[in-house]
Amino acid sequence: MIKIGIIGGAGYTAGELIRLLLNHPDAEIVFINSSSNAGNKITDVHGGLYGETDLVFTDRLPLDQIDLLFFCTAHGDTKKFMESHVIPENVKIIDLSQDYRIKSPDHDFIYGLPELNRRQICKSQHVANPGCFATCIQLGILPLAKHLMLNSDLHINAITGSTGAGVKPSATSHFSWRNDNISIYKPFTHQHLAEIGQSLRQLQNSFHSTINFIPVRGNFSRGIFTTTYLDCKIELPEIKRIYEEYYDDHSFTFVTDKNPDLKQVVNTNKCLIYLQKHEDKLLIVSMIDNLLKGASGQAVHNMNLLFGLEEKVGLHLKPSAF
Numbered sequence: 001m002i003k004i005g006i007i008g009g010a011g012y013t014a015g016e017l018i019r020l021l022l023n024h025p026d027a028e029i030v031f032i033n034s035s036s037n038a039g040n041k042i043t044d045v046h047g048g049l050y051g052e053t054d055l056v057f058t059d060r061l062p063l064d065q066i067d068l069l070f071f072c073t074a075h076g077d078t079k080k081f082m083e084s085h086v087i088p089e090n091v092k093i094i095d096l097s098q099d100y101r102i103k104s105p106d107h108d109f110i111y112g113l114p115e116l117n118r119r120q121i122c123k124s125q126h127v128a129n130p131g132c133f134a135t136c137i138q139l140g141i142l143p144l145a146k147h148l149m150l151n152s153d154l155h156i157n158a159i160t161g162s163t164g165a166g167v168k169p170s171a172t173s174h175f176s177w178r179n180d181n182i183s184i185y186k187p188f189t190h191q192h193l194a195e196i197g198q199s200l201r202q203l204q205n206s207f208h209s210t211i212n213f214i215p216v217r218g219n220f221s222r223g224i225f226t227t228t229y230l231d232c233k234i235e236l237p238e239i240k241r242i243y244e245e246y247y248d249d250h251s252f253t254f255v256t257d258k259n260p261d262l263k264q265v266v267n268t269n270k271c272l273i274y275l276q277k278h279e280d281k282l283l284i285v286s287m288i289d290n291l292l293k294g295a296s297g298q299a300v301h302n303m304n305l306l307f308g309l310e311e312k313v314g315l316h317l318k319p320s321a322f
Helices: 012-022 077-084 114-122 132-146 193-203 236-246 292-306
Strands: 002-007 027-033 068-071 092-095 126-128 154-160 211-217 224-231 253-256 271-278 281-288
Touching: 002 012, 012 027, 012 292, 068 077, 068 292, 092 292, 114 132, 114 193, 114 292, 132 154, 132 193, 132 211, 132 224, 132 236, 132 271, 132 281, 132 292, 193 211, 236 253, 236 271, 281 292
Parallel strands: 002 027, 002 068, 068 092, 092 126, 154 211, 253 271
Antiparallel strands: 154 224, 224 281, 271 281
16 A cells, blocks of 8 residues: 655646545555645635545644655745755655656756656656646657657647636636636746757657647636647648557547547546648647546555556546537
């Protein structure tokens, strides 16, 4: 049994992570640390877990009692914690923040996108979980990078649900503003661009094209729907073969011949990819659940890899029938 600690337990990603771990046959949650909620029941914050757990938040850090530590902290807080606490060397770490996603001689975190770094993740001690937009976008284009086919600018539009903004209320996540509304934010400058570029250059060292990324706030709760297009003269059957070959031995990413919709991936750890050619333009549609494949589901996938478990354990999740 993998004994687990969680730092920062009150947010959406933490709630999903707790739900997954409570139903994972090889996981046991030892503590969930939250200084602001210490002493409160988990179900006081995550009401959907009523009847599933009697755990309470704690301000204690019994790090010597765990095998794995998850960070569900705000960006910047994981690094602060790592610098101010001594974590036992045998304790593995999965960080869901952006603090260690960019490779650096200052840390040993492996970028935790299994479809890119599965072998390295299996042998690692510390994993940096990818961002949700970055996951969805990369899965749509990694096969092209592997075949050195990214030789023009990328044009990307991705719309995300309101849970992507986190649990803390803000002017753009308030129901009255978000409902029946749509808007862009951080056009061409989103923070996930750095990790996307890093991954593409890992497979295609010559990649230096511009990534034109327009993030969009959607008026739904969860999911990311991404469209990417670029110049490509290769015929569609060959492109499909390249994609199917790339993802053939991966458990959660699928290439579909039918134009998919977002509901097919919401509440699952899947990514669906759909390909179209329009003369010399290749259109790639990719979609995920931002809280699962884009965050907590991927984190549990990484946990399974770290501890030598079958990849899909605890992740047999199904979308709604409607």
